[in-house]
Amino acid sequence: MAGGAGDERSVAERVFAIADAFERxxxxxxxxxxxxxxxxxxxxxxxxxxxxxxxGLVRGDDGRYRVGMKLWRLGVRQPTARRLREVARPYLEDLLEATGEHVHLAVRDGLGVVYLERFSGPGAVRVISDVGSRLPLHATGVGLVLLAYAPPEVFAEVLAGPPRKFLPNTLTGEAELRSRLADIRSTGISRSVEELTRGAFSVAAPVRDSAGDVVAAVSIIAHVERRDEPQFPLGVRMAARGISGALSIRR
Incomplete structure (x- = not known):
């Protein structure tokens, strides 16, 4: 039996094993x-x-468990996350003012993407992502950006998951995901249409540190009817570049 009489782990190790279960x-x-x-x-x-x-965890009405705000608050006290939020805030606020939709800042944590910040307009499309939320890399705009620049073994682990198909447009196959990630690396931007949330599309771009490494992603999530408006890709690119530049200056 799993973890039965032969389990020699300490109580602390079993407690941490519960936390590790939510790594993905x-x-x-x-x-x-x-x-x-x-x-x-x-x-x-x-x-x-x-x-x-x-x-540290929250139990939903359906009996499922998810990471709670207390763990997230501990995480954002980590200097890197706190600095990212501070540096990004003015650029995210400008992006919100220009679009009136959801604006996100997110980082990769293992096989998931964690949202560090979110600003939303009063008429923004309804989404499930929020500050502290953790969602799969393959099904979100910011997640795909972070996956595109992650080490190859991360992509292999995502495929081994296997990735869940949330909506008909969610990409889960190896070939289609490889093609999407290559396109993101080529264009520097991710575009997603109704891949996690019906009625929504997202545009996301990478944020780099002073060494040029991708450390976060910024995105806009908006009503799908607005997907052809040019200010979205332009705005998210400018915000990502601004945050990257500010990170290089503020050491």
């Missing part, structure tokens, strides 16, 4: 957590209850 992001059932953490269901249930009580 998304929402998990009790049985999925137990399997990923290699724990008996009863042990996983008890430890999950403690995580929820502390605030």
């Amino acid at each position: 992001g998304g929402e998990l059932t009790l049985s999925e957590v137990a399997r990923r953490a290699n724990l008996p269901t009863s042990t996983a249930h008890r430890l999950l209850a403690e995580w929820v009580s502390w605030g």
